[in-house]
Amino acid sequence: MKEHLSLLKGGMMGVMTAQLPLPVPMIAGAAHVGLAVSLVEDGDGGRVFIHGELAYVWDAPDTVTRRFTAVKLADIKAASVAEIAGAFGVEPVTLWRWRQLLAAEGVAGLAPERMGPKGPSRLTGTVMAEIVALRATGLSLRAVGAAVGVSEFSVRRALVLKAGDGNEPGTPEPTNTVGTTSATVTQPVLPVLPAPVDRSGERAAARAGLLECAAPAFAPAARVPLAGLFLALPALEATGLLACSRATFGALPDGFYGLDSLLLDAVFRALAGEPRAEGATRFDPEALGRVLGLDRAPEVKTIRRKLTHLAGTGKADELITAMAIKHLGTGSANGGSGEDGLAAVLYVDGHVRAYQGTKKIGKVHSTRLKFPVPATEETWVSDAAGAPVFVVLAEPGAALTGELRRLLPSLRTIIGDERRVLVGFDRGGWSPALFKHMSEAGFDVLTWRKGATTDIDQRLFTTAAHTDGHGEARSWTAADTHVDLPLGATGEVFRMRQISRIVPTRGGGTRQIHILTTTEGLPAGEVIYRMGSRWRQENYFRYARMHFALDSHDAYASTDDDAERSVPNPAKKKAYQQVLAARARHGQAKAEADAALLAARTPLPGSNEVTVTSAAHNAATAPLWDAETALEAAEAAHQGSPARVRLGDLAPGQQVLDTQVKLLSHAIRMAAFNTATTLAREVRTNTCYARAAEEAHTLARQALTGSGDIDTTQPGHLTIRLDPFPTQRATTAIAELCEHLTSTQTRYPGTDLVLRYEIKNKKPSLTD
Template sequence: MTTQTDLPVLADLGGTLIGEHAALFDDEAGGRIFINGQLAYVWGADQHGMRRLAASQLVETGVAQVNEVAAGFGVNTESLRRWRKSLDDAGLMGLAPVKKGPKRPSLLTEEKAAEIRSHRAGGASLRATAAATGVSTDTVRRAMAMTASPAAAPVATGQSATLQHEQPELPVLPSAIDRSAERAAAGLLEAAAPVFAPAARVRHAGLFLAFPALETTGLLSCAKEVYGALPNGFYGLDTILVDSVLRALAGEARAEGATRFDPQELGRVLGLDRAPEVKTIRRRISQLAETGKAGELIAALAAHHLAGTGPGGEDLAAILYVDGHVRAYQGRKKIGKIYSTRLKFPVPATEETWVTDAHGSPVFVVMAAPGASLAAELRDLLPELRTAVGDERRVLVGFDRGGWSPALFKHMDASGFDVLTWRKGSTEDIKEELFTEVSHTDEHGEEKTWSVADTLVDLPLTTTKKTGEVFTIRQISRIVAATGGGTRQIHILTTDHGLPAGEVVYRMGNRWRQENQFRYARMHFDLDSHDSYASTDDDQDRMVPDPARAKAYQKVVAARNAHAEAAAIADINLLELKTPPEGSKELTITVTSAMHNQAMAPLWEAENVLIAAEKAHKKIPAKLRLGDLNPGQQVLDTEVKMIHTGIRMAAYNTSMTIAREIRTNTGYRRATQEAHALMRQMFNQPGDIDTTIPGCLTIRLDPLPTKAKTTAAAELCQHLTATETRYPGTDLTLRYKIKNRT
């Protein structure tokens, strides 16, 4: 018997294994593919299209996986994906290699480059320069990156010379400017002024983008108006506030978040040798809190916000939304409990009442009194809102069912405020023939339509002494899908009789922007954090609802339900007694007292239980002293929290402004979906600080990962530069650029 020699293994012959079934032989003469030992594909040395076809077919036929084929052919998976797509779109011709190199003579001659630089020196944008010189924006970028000869570039003076200044060589992260002398004399200085030195590769350079939007919030100007200045020290009022806002925009809104930054790196953005650390931040904020003016700061911010105009030129004070926000407490102190609608159970917490504009941007916030309802807070808030609005014009105020009170509606209407809220409780449905179709076009130009019924309803004023007194209010009704199937009607109430019905529906739905603001601020600005754990004793003489009375009332409700069931059973029993048996010829039925008493016994027993429950409920007082009910209860400090809340409001409005600028002033195609994500990416972008141009602070950011995002960042930089914002505390005008890709 002869023995058979082992068959040669493809890998031993120099082949590259691709998965478990294929092998590739690729050399100067061409290439071959073997599948399960059988020759399947062959190509010559210059037949690159056939080589790409073989790679694509290995994936399409399932012989090997994408990553296996890409590794075997020495390409990345993206190249293989493009080959397969070209094969699907254009067949084999789509795989033919494209000859590299210019397809026509280049337009970028020395003369054309000089012309382009001349237009850019005059302050024209990339697009304007491209249109004026007849080239593309990419050609403009290449021309600006070229080293122009002295003869080719025109000599510019003044502002043109500063615009013509091109990316100097900056030292990479040089040592910070020595501020030891100012630190030694800190007790004699009001504050250390920002001083910037040229530096490349600054880690937090993207945060400079926030300053034009931060100026529009009025935080720095309002703080100076309210507080004047902090006690003498190295870190002044502007520095503490700017540092807090920038940290919030970088994702660390709490003072403890300063530990997650290198003080020297963040100090470069503040113009100092080091950023303030946790202990300093807490001490300086506490010094502000000692003045007791946090409420004045919030009021000043509200007046500044409402004095401006919205993105489309609309009046920000025309429409306001009010809602309560519960901030849960997780510490060990004895804090009163409040029901949290988000958590679905009572928790130790404090409650705030927030006011936002029509776009959901925070305007005003006050700490709610313990145990106060939204209706009570609204009544107390109206004078402060009137002060913030600054005149006697009517303002539409939207809120949810927590503010339901017909007496409040009447009071607001008399005070110059229009109500916008949902109707609470059950009511009769509106006849279907009264429904008509209405529409409204929102700020984005999108038209929305609804089927509504516009009617008037009378709400009883149960709190007044006059019986039967009512308040007439406008009701907008809609038919919506019910949870268990079918449809149901929902009703919107408003005292504004001139507002179109479509806009009433749209504005009521827009109240969810306030909920979105709470959610976004919790996620990115630590809205629910406790910036101070200091507390004071609650007012022990404050009258609070007695929980025993509420429990007793539940027993009354249960007794009433049992009484109603017993009455129904008694009626059935009496009916049976009075009804002759089936088939009986007797026309009269004799009901004895014993039979009647037996039929009525369950009802009499339920009635006795109900009477006893009602008497027990009436004996319990409605309210008790807090000291008797819950001695030792405390309330958290609000002054420090309100200062940090004002800072977070400014940070939130800053981020909303930048995101809106990305949507409206850049050509980024996915700006509607990704404006906020792109904004946060820009804030975390490194870059250079250039102070070589007198009177200017030029921030040159590194390119972003993709061309589309880099282009959007460049357009945003151009728009922000046009605002000519000055860095706080200096005479330096901020200029923004994006570096050219090398």
């Protein structure tokens, strides 16, 4: 016995002994915990053996001793925390909590608490009816919960109950998956990455020109890479990319890959981080093909060939217009409130896409690069949330004022009625004449005031507040006044509303900035909020450059520019610079001549006589006459230079890059961006994720690239069962997202399969 105790001590404390430890007991049903412990639990209770010796015993109802045993095994490090917790059927965090309770309160702290709610439920019939009514107004789950005084989980539970789900509070969820209300606990055993569905017959028919396109076909499979991309389908359907493409292009020529497969492949690659066609080489074609319902995804040459065919129809701009109509017609993020008569809040800005190739492309000043570069200009329209809605390719060198005038008819077509639209833009669109034109056309202006202005009286400043759609309140110190802007030399003015703010400066002082608008229906706080939200469009440009290849050259084809197009004459600008230089020299020469003549007319000290000869006068004024002659010549040269010239005379052989392929790529990536943004918004509003405000986009990107199972065992349904995430809070949040996406009853494009989303429970890690 003494030798056994020394051996046990050596096993516990790490001392080497010559005698081997005793074997574990040979008892049927014993669960081995690590290398030294075995656990036996039956109807009579439980017993723990350490190196074959009985160490702890408890009766069946003795929960306290059972927890005490688990804690002591962890304290003496008989096995890892994860192994002990798994053997006792709890999470490692539960075992950690038991250890804390034992240290703080003794054995009494291990007594189990009463299960269930500690008080009466707050979800009374009146409260649930109020929750349903508030949710119907469009408020987020968080805002509804704050309004009625319950948690977001309670709000979601109330909505499920009112929808007739049949689940009552306290009903346990299935133990195998979360994010599903199915009563089935057992899952079908799916093969891990089996061979894709054989499509060789359809490929042979496609080569013979006998197949219009291959329909998606899914086989049961487990641990499928990129299965998280299925989460994008409900949000992608809302963008209208697939439906508008079918209405615009009809279908691709007969072949294996159809229009839906091509567009889904492009969107999935963009969401997975490879938006360009070349990115297809960085995916396993079979892995991406499983998400498409095909045996393999298309290759780079196939993608380019089919996109070129679509671009050859010249209908890419029609597709973007159709998607914009769907977005602003059915989207909830357009910013129109109805009460103020606004149909939408839109932001317009130009974007310069630099070109680094060898073709002769016109130069444009790049604000980001700070100098002129060969580039293509684009004019983008975004909604109130900064999501891209519409884009057109602008003429090289076109000003934002001209682009705004050109956009108004298209925007009116997209809106579809005569309601007013609030259009925000920066100082690049400053033009009082444009403001008047937009107001008369039914568009309200929102922009910053440009130029030197007089400060507003401090007594006019009050507090302006606004609460956004997420329930976040903001306030500013502002003055609400009006100002008259001159329209030209005729003396006519255009009256606009001016919202002024006091902002700090770098030196520690303050200054005033002014917002101009033609709308009178919006409160001053909302006007300030809408003007500040214009930066969301700039955020899209930056984000899309990094994640969606906004500035990439998706096609290298080019065409000759219109040689008859009128463009600004750069010689006119140079001539004006010569005029300015001549005026400066003339002023300096005049000052020098005046000084010389004054000195000549001033008598010497002690003398009253002054003599100025013609020769001296001519010598003093000769530089002035030369400068005056040069100024007249410069002014004549400036007046003789035409303001605009033919492009063919100025830059013969200038080219423009292909526009249709780029517009088509923009449409696909706009849909991908709006899909990702919608998923992030759903994480923020329909889950209890604690850091959703900061990490919603990150969690959405993580979910889209996760793995999971494809289950086709239920007729009429396509169940996507995602693998758990590294953290429990992320797994829970995606489970709530899955529940919300399942409620949309989205069908996989080209099939009658209704998508259902689930996520597996997170299993304890052996390293916890």
